Amino acid sequence: MITTLIVDDSATFLIVLKLYLQSSGQTDVFDTDDPEEALSLAGQCQPEVVFMDYNLEEMNGIDLAIVMQHQGIGAKFILVTGDSLESRAEDALRAGFYKVVQKPISQDKVVRIFDSL
Numbered sequence: 001m002i003t004t005l006i007v008d009d010s011a012t013f014l015i016v017l018k019l020y021l022q023s024s025g026q027t028d029v030f031d032t033d034d035p036e037e038a039l040s041l042a043g044q045c046q047p048e049v050v051f052m053d054y055n056l057e058e059m060n061g062i063d064l065a066i067v068m069q070h071q072g073i074g075a076k077f078i079l080v081t082g083d084s085l086e087s088r089a090e091d092a093l094r095a096g097f098y099k100v101v102q103k104p105i106s107q108d109k110v111v112r113i114f115d116s117l
Helices: 011-024 035-045 061-070 085-094 107-116
Strands: 002-007 027-032 049-053 076-081 099-102
Touching: 002 011, 002 035, 011 027, 011 107, 027 035, 035 061, 049 061, 061 076, 061 085, 076 085, 085 099, 099 107
Parallel strands: 002 027, 002 049, 049 076, 076 099
Antiparallel strands: none
């Protein structure tokens, strides 16, 4: 089983992505809409994959991933954004993100991401 953390401030997106991931039967899923809770959860569950929204309430997802990396979280970070990919991809990849995907995200895309891990 792959441990996955989802960090997104959209309740709908959290529910949908969690359902996609759980239906695969390959992953244990943790989720939160709060960056501080995300730091705590990441420390507890040591995720192998983190789906991170860019636009969070208190900080952006790239900055949060950098904090997690400094705390020893060695996950593959996947930035999920509703913004233009070009505007975020370069910064995310420079910060060590594995992949950048644009919302909305389909179940097929989630499967392809996990197949590429």
